[in-house]
Amino acid sequence: MSEAVPPDRRSGTGHTRALPTTGLLLVLTAGATLHLLGRTSASGWIALASAALLALPVVALLTRPRLGGLQVTRLIHGQPVAGQRSDVTLTLSNAGRRMTPATTVVDHLPGHEQLVVAFGALRPGASASVRGERLAVQRTASETSTATLRTTSPVGLIGTEVPCPVPGRVVVHPEPATPRGRPAGAGGLGASRAAAPGPGTEILGLRDWRHGESARSVAARASARHGRPLVLEREREDAATLVILVGFGHGPAWEAALSDAASMAVSALRSGRPLALHGLPGTAQTAKGVLDAFAAADDSPALHRAALDDALRQAGHGGVLVVVAGTAARADTDGLLAGLRRAAARRRCAVVVLDERADD
Numbered sequence: 001m002s003e004a005v006p007p008d009r010r011s012g013t014g015h016t017r018a019l020p021t022t023g024l025l026l027v028l029t030a031g032a033t034l035h036l037l038g039r040t041s042a043s044g045w046i047a048l049a050s051a052a053l054l055a056l057p058v059v060a061l062l063t064r065p066r067l068g069g070l071q072v073t074r075l076i077h078g079q080p081v082a083g084q085r086s087d088v089t090l091t092l093s094n095a096g097r098r099m100t101p102a103t104t105v106v107d108h109l110p111g112h113e114q115l116v117v118a119f120g121a122l123r124p125g126a127s128a129s130v131r132g133e134r135l136a137v138q139r140t141a142s143e144t145s146t147a148t149l150r151t152t153s154p155v156g157l158i159g160t161e162v163p164c165p166v167p168g169r170v171v172v173h174p175e176p177a178t179p180r181g182r183p184a185g186a187g188g189l190g191a192s193r194a195a196a197p198g199p200g201t202e203i204l205g206l207r208d209w210r211h212g213e214s215a216r217s218v219a220a221r222a223s224a225r226h227g228r229p230l231v232l233e234r235e236r237e238d239a240a241t242l243v244i245l246v247g248f249g250h251g252p253a254w255e256a257a258l259s260d261a262a263s264m265a266v267s268a269l270r271s272g273r274p275l276a277l278h279g280l281p282g283t284a285q286t287a288k289g290v291l292d293a294f295a296a297a298d299d300s301p302a303l304h305r306a307a308l309d310d311a312l313r314q315a316g317h318g319g320v321l322v323v324v325a326g327t328a329a330r331a332d333t334d335g336l337l338a339g340l341r342r343a344a345a346r347r348r349c350a351v352v353v354l355d356e357r358a359d360d
Contacts (some may be wrong), residue, residue, distance in 0.1 A: 018064065019150075019159035027157060034202050053161050060157035063068045067162045069096020070122075072105060072147045074166055077287075080111065080136040080176040082259075088112075088134055090147075092119045092172035094310060106148040111140035111172035139174040141254065141296035173291040207228045239321040245311040246279040246294075247303035249325070257324045257354035262294040278311045279324075285356035303333065308340045322352040 016182050031053035038047035070092060077087040090107055100122045107115040117130045149162045209218055209229035219232040229285045244261050266287045268275045279300040282293040301307070303325065315321040321344065327332055337353055344351045 010156075015163070016062065016067070017161045018066075019090045019161055021152065021157055021159055024057055027053055031056075043227055046061070056155060057157055058154040060155045063153050064073040064153050064158060064160050065101050066096070066098065067100060067103065067149050067160060069098070069124075069150065070100060070162075070164065071092055071095055071105065072149075072164050072166050072302050074108070074109070074168070076170075080170075080172040082111070082136050082172055085133050085135050086116065086173075087131055089129055089131040090115070090117050091127055091129040091130075093121065094122035094124055094323070097124050099123050101151050101154075104150045106150065106286055108146050108148070109134070109168075110142035110145050111138050112136050136172045137171065139258065139295050139297070140170070140172045141292065142170045143299075144168075145170055146256050171292055171295045172254070174259045174262045174294050177256065177263050199275045200295060225307045241274040241276065241315055242321045242322065242349070243276045243278060243315040244280075245299050245303075245307060246300045246324040247278075247307075248298075248300045252299075254324070258294055258297055260354050261322055261324050262291060265290045271310070276311075276314050277308060277312075303336060303340070305336060308336060309343075310335065312340065312343055312347070312349060315344075316347070318348050321355065324354050327337065 007225070018070060031050050034046050034050035035054060037043070038050050042287050073091045073093065075091070076088040077089070078150055080086050084286070088107070089108065090105060092103065092105055102121055103119050105117045105119060107117070113135045115132050115134050117132060119128050119130070122128065135232055138220065147164045147166050149164050150159060152159045155335050206219070206226075207230065209223075213231065217231050218229050222230045222232065242264065244265055246258070246261065249257075265275055265277065265284065269284060269287055269290060275290075277284050277290070277293055279297075280293040281296050284290050284291055284293070303323070308323070311323075321340075325337070325339070337351075341351055
């Protein structure tokens with residue numbers, strides 16, 4: 001997958017900042033020293049040298065490069081995943097009317113380590129591209145990002161720094177993880193089944209015969225015992241619905257729990273199991289859509305009883321509910337989860353809680 005971020009000619013660069021360099025401090029110190037020596041010795045040559053040195057900062061300030069015509073575009077090669085490296089191509093374009101000096105671009109791509117690229121001088125209408133590798137350090141989903149443009153004046157005493165917005169959505173998928181924290185006795189998430197009538201081997205129960213059904217479906221012995229036609233209904237082996245509820249949180253333990261839940265969700269989707277996500281944006285129609293939703297988990301609301309009840313209802317009889325506990329007070333979370341487990345037991349619904357205590 002490649003994501004191209006087109007130039008945004010409307011936004012341009014931000015406010016320009018002048019940055020003093022070490023050379024500027026040396027020139028000012030030398031000029032001030034010569035000025036004092038000139039006054040003490042009444043030497044015209046020393047005074048003239050002092051004035052020349054002190055004039056250099058003014059010249060540097062007046063000749064600072066203008067970077068307003070520069071634009072940065074970005075091409076991400078492949079889908080970034082936390083903990084993995086990917087290639088990124090940065091392109092610097094000069095949309096202005098003047099030639100720009102050599103410029104350093106510091107790319108602040110969300111969720112990635114910082115990338116610093118040096119570009120040479122650009123004529124009006126020209127552009128240059130540099131491809132570099134960078135590490136995705138954390139899961140994220142961001143609508144905008146920025147780069148910083150840096151250069152110096154021709155005399156090299158004053159630097160110029162300009163922030164440059166780089167529009168385009170940036171998504172870093174969570175780091176792949178092996179699902180953990182499955183409830184004892186649930187037979188594993190992949191083995192959970194929902195009890196529903198249909199063809200199968202396990203007996204679900206007896207019900208009255210319905211008009212239009214085949215006479216072969218009537219259970220002779222049970223009908224004779226009860227005095228009316230009855231049908232022996234068997235259980236259809238359907239995969240149980242997997243519902244994942246994410247509560248707002250932060251920190252390494254919460255990120256690890258998110259990775260576990262994301263791996264569960266992708267595995268369920270690929271195996272054809274019904275899947276629903278609560279507390280996350282987007283839908284669970286594709287594996288990419290699921291991972292995009294988990295990448296934006298920072299917008300998840302805190303856990304509350306209404307959300308737990310709604311998720312439990314959707315999991316249904318025999319379903320599996322995975323809860324990624326957030327950063328609410330432990331006493332409040334424990335109380336909510338205790339009530340959830342009691343309600344789930346009545347529905348024969350398995351509950352998996354992923355939080356900092358998942359390995360306890």
